[in-house]
Amino acid sequence: MNNIGSEVWLAMVTCFAAVFTNNILLTTFLGMCPFTSVSREVKTAAGLGGAVVFVMTFTTVLNWLAYKYVLIPLELEFFRFILFIIIIAAFVQFVEMVIDRYSPKLYQSLGIFLPLITVNCAILGASLFMVIRQYSFIVTIGYGFGSGVGWFLAILAMAGIRQRLNESRVPEGLRGPGITLIIAGLMALAFIGFTGVLN
Amino acid sequence: MIPTKPTKEIMLDGLWRDNPIFRQILGICSTLAITNVVLNTAVMCISLTLVTALSCLTVSFLRNWTPRNIRMMVQTLIIAFYVIIVDLILKAYWPQMSRNLGPFVGLIITNCIVMGRCEAFAGSNRPLPSFMDGLFNGIGYSFMLLAISVVRELLGMGTILGIAMPYFSTPYWDKWIIMVMPPGAFFALASIIWLCRSMKRKGAKS
Numbered sequence: 001m002n003n004i005g006s007e008v009w010l011a012m013v014t015c016f017a018a019v020f021t022n023n024i025l026l027t028t029f030l031g032m033c034p035f036t037s038v039s040r041e042v043k044t045a046a047g048l049g050g051a052v053v054f055v056m057t058f059t060t061v062l063n064w065l066a067y068k069y070v071l072i073p074l075e076l077e078f079f080r081f082i083l084f085i086i087i088i089a090a091f092v093q094f095v096e097m098v099i100d101r102y103s104p105k106l107y108q109s110l111g112i113f114l115p116l117i118t119v120n121c122a123i124l125g126a127s128l129f130m131v132i133r134q135y136s137f138i139v140t141i142g143y144g145f146g147s148g149v150g151w152f153l154a155i156l157a158m159a160g161i162r163q164r165l166n167e168s169r170v171p172e173g174l175r176g177p178g179i180t181l182i183i184a185g186l187m188a189l190a191f192i193g194f195t196g197v198l199n
Numbered sequence: 200m201i202p203t204k205p206t207k208e209i210m211l212d213g214l215w216r217d218n219p220i221f222r223q224i225l226g227i228c229s230t231l232a233i234t235n236v237v238l239n240t241a242v243m244c245i246s247l248t249l250v251t252a253l254s255c256l257t258v259s260f261l262r263n264w265t266p267r268n269i270r271m272m273v274q275t276l277i278i279a280f281y282v283i284i285v286d287l288i289l290k291a292y293w294p295q296m297s298r299n300l301g302p303f304v305g306l307i308i309t310n311c312i313v314m315g316r317c318e319a320f321a322g323s324n325r326p327l328p329s330f331m332d333g334l335f336n337g338i339g340y341s342f343m344l345l346a347i348s349v350v351r352e353l354l355g356m357g358t359i360l361g362i363a364m365p366y367f368s369t370p371y372w373d374k375w376i377i378m379v380m381p382p383g384a385f386f387a388l389a390s391i392i393w394l395c396r397s398m399k400r401k402g403a404k405s
Binding site: 026027028029030032033078079080081082085089120121124125128129131132171172173174177178179181182184185186188189192 | 227231232272275276279280282283286287301302305306308309310311377380381382383384385386388389392393394396397
């Protein structure tokens with residue numbers, strides 16, 4: 001019992017770290033492409049962010065299971081890139097069909113973002129980090145969820161800032177991606193500030 | 200069939216006019232994280248250039264046999280195939296580097312630039328031009344990233360490729376530790392995009 005308790009505690013710490021100090025977007029730059037292109041409006045950013053949280057949590061867990069119970073027994077660890085991609089693509093396709101069938105309203109707000117997610121580096125990145133850092137099952141759940149929430153927070157904040165930015169005068173060469181990156185850098189600085197909390 | 204551009208045009212487009220980094224803003228995801236040290240960046244860039252060029256070549260060879268509606272999946276598998284080869288080679292001959300790069304070699308698969316070139320060029324062109332297109336996009340991409348990593352390593356640690364630089368490694372230079380940390384990558388990339396875009400605009404006016 002004590003063992004499980006400490007596992008859960010570890011999972012919560014990992015989750016917190018994944019949201020703030022180890023934010024997958026701001027410290028490892030994964031998922032930059034949608035981050036710079038979809039962060040123009042708060043509403044769409046929130047939609048994409050929500051989809052990422054959902055897909056990331058489930059695919060990291062699924063990939064953990066696949067890695068542990070399929071690839072390791074077969075000694076096919078090097079095959080993980082292909083397997084992970086297939087699992088992610090299949091999962092996204094599946095979710096799309098389910099949402100389309102049972103909740104057309106949700107599909108309208110979330111549906112267009114789902115295909116984008118298959119090629120989101122952050123999703124695959126989270127699974128690869130999970131393998132390299134050798135997380136246990138419970139910690140993996142915390143990590144997947146935390147990474148998703150971290151990404152969600154970052155893109156939401158960025159969208160909010162960019163809406164304000166429309167009214168300010170930015171140097172010509174810096175408009176668009178340039179200024180977005182500088183803001184992201186400042187956000188990364190702020191998020192690093194949380195490092196002390198964990199220690 | 201679309202007439203193929205001359206090779207020189209393809210080279211120029213990849214290197215400068217349609218440079219992946221500051222024109223298309225593609226594929227920065229999987230590589231930016233390791234631009235804090237020049238050596239890691241160089242290895243990563245070589246891997247990425249090879250994967251892009253070879254994937255484009257293969258996609259182009261198979262373009263007439265690939266059904267349109269599953270072409271994305273086929274392309275992903277081709278890319279994954281080359282990435283696995285690169286990953287295994289690194290693991291076997293340079294385990295230390297493989298550990299340094301961590302998951303980022305695997306992430307070349309989702310790097311938008313590889314998929315982007317396969318989809319935009321190799322899918323509708325003959326093999327040799329596709330190979331050149333992939334190669335020169337890779338080189339154009341590499342040289343921007345190397346520029347970023349040189350700036351970051353020099354300002355942050357006072358070295359280039361681990362060799363101490365005259366002024367920057369002396370106590371006269373306060374090391375900008377922030378440059379080797381994640382935010383530094385954002386600032387360096389933003390400055391380089393700013394610089395290149397301004398230069399380009401000036402070139403276009405005159």
